[in-house]
Amino acid sequence: MKTSSLRYLIKEGARNIWSNRIMSFTSMGVLTTCLLLVGAAYLITVNVNSMVRYVEDQNEMSVFLAEGIEKAEVSSIQKQISNLRNVVKVDYISKEEGLENMKESFGEDAYLIDDLKDRNPIPETFVVKVEDISLTARTKSDLEAIPGIEDVRASSAVADTMTRLQQIVGTFGSAIILALGIISLVIISNTIRATIFTRRKEINIMKFVGATNSFIRIPFVVEGFLLGLFSASIAFLIIWGSYHYLVDSLKTGASAFLNEVFQSIIPFDELALSLGVFFGITGTVLGMFGSLISMRKHIKV
Amino acid sequence: MNFVIDLNHVSMKYDKKNIALHDVNIHVGAGEFVFIVGASGAGKSSIIKLLLREKTASAGIVSVNGVNVGRLKQRQIPYYRRKLGVVFQDFRLIPNMTVFDNVAFSLRVTDTSNKFIRNRVPYILNLMGLEHKAKSYPHEISGGEQQRVALARALVNDPPILIADEPTGNIDPELSFEIVELLQGINQCGTTVLMVTHEQEMVKSFGGRIITIDRGTVVFDDTVQPDGRMEVLR
Numbered sequence: 001m002k003t004s005s006l007r008y009l010i011k012e013g014a015r016n017i018w019s020n021r022i023m024s025f026t027s028m029g030v031l032t033t034c035l036l037l038v039g040a041a042y043l044i045t046v047n048v049n050s051m052v053r054y055v056e057d058q059n060e061m062s063v064f065l066a067e068g069i070e071k072a073e074v075s076s077i078q079k080q081i082s083n084l085r086n087v088v089k090v091d092y093i094s095k096e097e098g099l100e101n102m103k104e105s106f107g108e109d110a111y112l113i114d115d116l117k118d119r120n121p122i123p124e125t126f127v128v129k130v131e132d133i134s135l136t137a138r139t140k141s142d143l144e145a146i147p148g149i150e151d152v153r154a155s156s157a158v159a160d161t162m163t164r165l166q167q168i169v170g171t172f173g174s175a176i177i178l179a180l181g182i183i184s185l186v187i188i189s190n191t192i193r194a195t196i197f198t199r200r201k202e203i204n205i206m207k208f209v210g211a212t213n214s215f216i217r218i219p220f221v222v223e224g225f226l227l228g229l230f231s232a233s234i235a236f237l238i239i240w241g242s243y244h245y246l247v248d249s250l251k252t253g254a255s256a257f258l259n260e261v262f263q264s265i266i267p268f269d270e271l272a273l274s275l276g277v278f279f280g281i282t283g284t285v286l287g288m289f290g291s292l293i294s295m296r297k298h299i300k301v
Numbered sequence: 302m303n304f305v306i307d308l309n310h311v312s313m314k315y316d317k318k319n320i321a322l323h324d325v326n327i328h329v330g331a332g333e334f335v336f337i338v339g340a341s342g343a344g345k346s347s348i349i350k351l352l353l354r355e356k357t358a359s360a361g362i363v364s365v366n367g368v369n370v371g372r373l374k375q376r377q378i379p380y381y382r383r384k385l386g387v388v389f390q391d392f393r394l395i396p397n398m399t400v401f402d403n404v405a406f407s408l409r410v411t412d413t414s415n416k417f418i419r420n421r422v423p424y425i426l427n428l429m430g431l432e433h434k435a436k437s438y439p440h441e442i443s444g445g446e447q448q449r450v451a452l453a454r455a456l457v458n459d460p461p462i463l464i465a466d467e468p469t470g471n472i473d474p475e476l477s478f479e480i481v482e483l484l485q486g487i488n489q490c491g492t493t494v495l496m497v498t499h500e501q502e503m504v505k506s507f508g509g510r511i512i513t514i515d516r517g518t519v520v521f522d523d524t525v526q527p528d529g530r531m532e533v534l535r
């Protein structure tokens with residue numbers, strides 16, 4: 001085939017988008033929505049996983065010891081804690097270190113607690129890291145049962161929420177994606193069925209002047225490819241914008257702890273490439289297949 | 302004699318109930334002008350479908366330019382069709398292409414260079430008296446003009462055979478004569494022309510070779526003087 005012919009066919013494909021603009025916009029709408037939904041599901045899954053990982057990493061419990069405990073007793077308590085089933089790591093923080101840490105967190109206002117040095121109110125503390133976040137409550141009561149331990153603080157409410165969230169996203173997420181996939185397919189094939197009618201005559205005419213099947217197909221493929229590319233770009237821009245907006249508004253309204261959790265939200269830049277490639281490929285492949293399917297029946301004249 | 306269009310004992314059916322043609326014999330020599338007439342439903346379009354290889358005969362042999370049309374392989378069909386110019390009652394122009402592009406289309410299909418297209422299309426449009434309509438879209442011009450565009454498209458490849466299925470069916474009667482005269486002019490230049498119509502009166506006024514089809518069979522095939530009497534073959 002001459003390059004001038006190929007250029008003509010590519011131009012035809014682009015022109016057909018405008019000639020059949022109602023159909024083109026409908027197809028683009030469907031394709032964009034489909035990509036948006038799948039993209040959103042992907043982003044939510046990725047981020048919930050990241051947050052859960054963060055909370056799990058942070059799932060430390062603070063174990064406060066009673067006043068005036070012997071050194072020997074402290075190490076025996078540490079051993080007992082280490083032997084608990086769900087515990088992966090135990091760090092000892094002495095009264096002095098505890099005060100030091102507190103000062104640090106006060107920053108410039110540290111002078112306020114300068115005079116506490118002599119009557120340090122901070123208890124000796126173990127920072128205990130647990131393995132399975134969902135067993136936090138049990139581990140907490142185990143810890144409380146150890147003599148010499150006065151108080152245990154765990155962020156078990158958050159831990160519970162995160163675990164449940166992950167379960168929900170895990171089970172329902174895949175179901176939702178599947179359902180949306182089926183719905184999109186139904187819509188796309190219906191859109192295509194409507195296209196067939198308007199295009200049937202045109203294909204028929206081409207066949208009567210002796211056009212080969214590939215000659216007829218190329219503009220359709222180009223058209224589908226471009227529609228797919230446009231849809232992918234639109235979906236990408238919308239996702240980009242909404243992601244930034246959502247993340248910003250989440251971060252401003254959140255409590256201090258949640259804010260910390262939200263630090264684990266993956267920045268869009270890190271996801272942009274994979275999302276862009278996914279959108280591009282899915283969009284253009286769906287577009288080209290949609291186009292080819294829409295004409296398959298009518299090319300056999 | 303070698304026939305460019307040769308139907309030998311051809312039968313054709315759409316399904317068990319719709320038998321369109323029964324034992325049809327039509328032989329057309331190179332350079333002939335032939336009218337095929339018959340009432341609606343007689344089987345005229347079915348003959349054209351066979352010639353274009355849109356359908357195949359259930360019995361008999363259809364050959365065009367020495368090619369056994371029924372034997373063509375699927376991938377040979379486009380190349381076969383390029384040797385036939387066809388016009389239909391409903392013009393069959395591509396609505397979102399200009400007159401120029403509609404005509405150019407049958408050249409582009411054959412991988413013709415842009416340079417040739419730029420010369421050839423205006424030449425053909427000129428012949429059809431359409432030079433000033435090149436940039437118009439089909440819906441912007443009259444029925445007679447649309448049919449001339451369809452004719453230009455059919456002729457731009459310079460095919461040896463021109464087939465016209467009711468080319469005057471959607472055109473005002475005065476303009477119908479013009480179209481037939483145009484076809485006769487094309488025939489004068491050496492193209493074999495087969496024109497199908499149900500308008501018996503018009504055919505009689507032109508005369509020439511007339512084939513009458515009735516309920517799927519040929520009932521008359523002879524050369525008639527303009528306004529001459531037609532007699533049924535028996």
Ligand SMILES: Nc1ncnc2c1ncn2[C@@H]1O[C@H](COP(=O)(O)OP(=O)(O)O)[C@@H](O)[C@H]1O
Nearest residue numbers: 315319320321340341342343344345346347348
């Ligand atoms: N697509 C079709 N399916 C079934 N029967 C058809 C079809 N097309 C035409 N026929 C039948 O075949 C016969 C001949 O039709 P056709 O060749 O179109 O007639 P004409 O062109 O002379 O009006 C008619 O009886 C018609 O009903």
Ligand SMILES: [Mg+2]
Nearest residue numbers: 345346347467
């Ligand atoms: Mg007919």
